[in-house]
Amino acid sequence: MEAVDARDLVKTFRGLRALDGLTVRIPEGVTYCLLGPNGSGKTTFIRAIVGLLRLDGGDLYVLGEHVSSIGSLYHRIGYMTQHRALYPDLTVQENMEFFAGLYGIDGQRRKRRIAELLEMVELSDHRDRLAGALSGGMYQRLSLACTLIHEPELLLLDEPTVGVDPALRQGFWMYFDQLASEGKTVIITTHLMDEAGRCRIVGYMRAGRMAAEGSPEEILRLAGLKPHLELLLEDPERDASLLRSEGYDVEVSGGVVRIRIDRHAQIKEIMEIITPLDIRLREPSLEEAFLTLSGAA
Amino acid sequence: MIDIRRVCVVALRVVRQLKRDRRTIGLITFAPIVLMMLFGYALSGEMSGIQLGIVDLGGHPALRSHLEGVKDFTVLHLGSESDAERLVSDGRLNGAVVISPDEIQLLLDATSPQIASAIRGAALAGARSEVLGSGAPIVERYVYGYDMEMTDTIGPAILGLVVFFFTFINAAVAFVRERSQGTLEKFMVSPLSSTEIVSGYILGFSLFTLLQSTTTLLVVIFVFGVPLKGSPLLLLSIVILLGAGALALGTFFSNFARSEFQVVQFIPMVVIPQIILSGVWWPIQSIPDFVRPVSYILPLTYATDALRAVMLKGSTLMDVLYPDVTALIVFFTLSFASAILVLHREVT
Numbered sequence A: 001m002e003a004v005d006a007r008d009l010v011k012t013f014r015g016l017r018a019l020d021g022l023t024v025r026i027p028e029g030v031t032y033c034l035l036g037p038n039g040s041g042k043t044t045f046i047r048a049i050v051g052l053l054r055l056d057g058g059d060l061y062v063l064g065e066h067v068s069s070i071g072s073l074y075h076r077i078g079y080m081t082q083h084r085a086l087y088p089d090l091t092v093q094e095n096m097e098f099f100a101g102l103y104g105i106d107g108q109r110r111k112r113r114i115a116e117l118l119e120m121v122e123l124s125d126h127r128d129r130l131a132g133a134l135s136g137g138m139y140q141r142l143s144l145a146c147t148l149i150h151e152p153e154l155l156l157l158d159e160p161t162v163g164v165d166p167a168l169r170q171g172f173w174m175y176f177d178q179l180a181s182e183g184k185t186v187i188i189t190t191h192l193m194d195e196a197g198r199c200r201i202v203g204y205m206r207a208g209r210m211a212a213e214g215s216p217e218e219i220l221r222l223a224g225l226k227p228h229l230e231l232l233l234e235d236p237e238r239d240a241s242l243l244r245s246e247g248y249d250v251e252v253s254g255g256v257v258r259i260r261i262d263r264h265a266q267i268k269e270i271m272e273i274i275t276p277l278d279i280r281l282r283e284p285s286l287e288e289a290f291l292t293l294s295g296a297a
Numbered sequence B: 001m002i003d004i005r006r007v008c009v010v011a012l013r014v015v016r017q018l019k020r021d022r023r024t025i026g027l028i029t030f031a032p033i034v035l036m037m038l039f040g041y042a043l044s045g046e047m048s049g050i051q052l053g054i055v056d057l058g059g060h061p062a063l064r065s066h067l068e069g070v071k072d073f074t075v076l077h078l079g080s081e082s083d084a085e086r087l088v089s090d091g092r093l094n095g096a097v098v099i100s101p102d103e104i105q106l107l108l109d110a111t112s113p114q115i116a117s118a119i120r121g122a123a124l125a126g127a128r129s130e131v132l133g134s135g136a137p138i139v140e141r142y143v144y145g146y147d148m149e150m151t152d153t154i155g156p157a158i159l160g161l162v163v164f165f166f167t168f169i170n171a172a173v174a175f176v177r178e179r180s181q182g183t184l185e186k187f188m189v190s191p192l193s194s195t196e197i198v199s200g201y202i203l204g205f206s207l208f209t210l211l212q213s214t215t216t217l218l219v220v221i222f223v224f225g226v227p228l229k230g231s232p233l234l235l236l237s238i239v240i241l242l243g244a245g246a247l248a249l250g251t252f253f254s255n256f257a258r259s260e261f262q263v264v265q266f267i268p269m270v271v272i273p274q275i276i277l278s279g280v281w282w283p284i285q286s287i288p289d290f291v292r293p294v295s296y297i298l299p300l301t302y303a304t305d306a307l308r309a310v311m312l313k314g315s316t317l318m319d320v321l322y323p324d325v326t327a328l329i330v331f332f333t334l335s336f337a338s339a340i341l342v343l344h345r346e347v348t
């Protein structure tokens, strides 16, 4: 069964088509990344999944239920909004207790969950501070902790790592992977390609549609991008023509020679032809792949 | 289905938040006292002398203008004899003159003979100034009223007024914040229902209403010496019922405000009419006919009436059940339903 099954979703805001025939299937137990430029409809899609939007068209099923009966699923869903929703005039602990209470979590279970999550987001030492007095990144971390309090099966995280420092962000991603390995579905939006690269599936949205979708490797293959070698040479022009005569795709600019390669084994063959001063292998980035794909689209 | 535990979770949050908000706490406790002093003292000077009601059913223009001109009289124009009788027996008027073409009736308070004779004297003097032959018999009727200070009538009314005012504004601001903070959206995707949200708010706010009305009541009784003849429990229950309705109304109105600043703009629309038209300062019977129907749809009119009756006359629940408490229950039910309806429409 799919965690989310969306077919031809349409949502119009006063003539603006925020979702324009969006079709996606998100399987259970994966980390799924929604990528796309500002205003491409990522947040709108997530709000549609949690039933905060009245759709103008299409069919949407969440955890096997039609979105119109989403009310019965709320205890299985966790939604972290893009604009952080917390009570600034409650303490960290009180915010957690409040959200735990909404999901009927109390007693020992509540205590355990709160301790666990505060540990994960590294806020255990700040539990008695007012949320409004936390730093931007800490506020963010608390918001994530509150979203996870009821151990949801389907997590929708709208830019959860914005403003979070790299070390902690690493920790978050390990936690997301662990949730997915437990069979939970984690849907994340981000603008960071390295984060997208860590997801099982990446969906690239553009103007309210899915422009490209697949695992990061598939996306790279789909875009047809190849790794290339950058060489610093004593006599770039001479070596470039030497390589061309061997049938390589060579390009010279600013004294640097770029060679597109198909297989990494070709590096050895190239080294037998020339002797560079310095060498650097450039793998194609997901970003380039998306730019290529969306340019073509 | 309402889950009581979830309602309590919301209520606890409201209490925790308000507890930290020292300024609001100070305001809701001290504002009633200040208002009481301000209006109690200011108006007691203004409205000194004899409060006389005039019911004009036609004829005798000279008598009427004579009565209006007497220096010690403050004249209120009333619509009917029964209004006049009620106000005299409530102690809000010292007496009334019902003028009709073929009879002049004096409604006098049997408990204060001096005032009764002052009114009688003025009426006789006025009748003498009538054109010869247009005279009509003067009949006297005694009603048992009681002597009352201005602060006596204003005290219980202030109680209702401040509770309505502060609960309405605080609730509207709180819900505007829930929206702008994004927490309302979190509610919408949690198992919490709209009914539970509003109920939780009512529960949380009721504790503050209780705090506010208790302090106001103590000041009214011990500083201003207003008697408490009825049950304080009944009094507080009426206040809580009014507060719950005001909270639901504030929640409903918050839907039409995008910022806390816009909430302030509801004050002239929702709050001021109640202050003017609900009989807090002057009896609604003296409000001109064409606006009086408005008085009868304002919840504060009924709260004021009920609170006065319980405090000053010792009325029981059965005495104030109809129309006052019934009207407050209707007000609460309608506001509650509208608040929930509006929260349901949150989905865009």
Ligand SMILES: Nc1ncnc2c1ncn2[C@@H]1O[C@H](COP(=O)(O)OP(=O)(O)OP(=O)(O)O)[C@@H](O)[C@H]1O
Binding pocket: A013, A016, A017, A018, A036, A037, A038, A039, A040, A041, A042, A043, A044, A045, A082, B348
């Ligand atoms: N409630 C709304 N009313 C009007 N327009 C809206 C509303 N919500 C979204 N939109 C519009 O729909 C489009 C898609 O917005 P959305 O928030 O889904 O983009 P996004 O992909 O999440 O962007 P970002 O990367 O900036 O978060 C935008 O043009 C936005 O202005």
Ligand SMILES: [Mg+2]
Binding pocket: A042, A043, A044, A082, A158
């Ligand atoms: Mg967004």
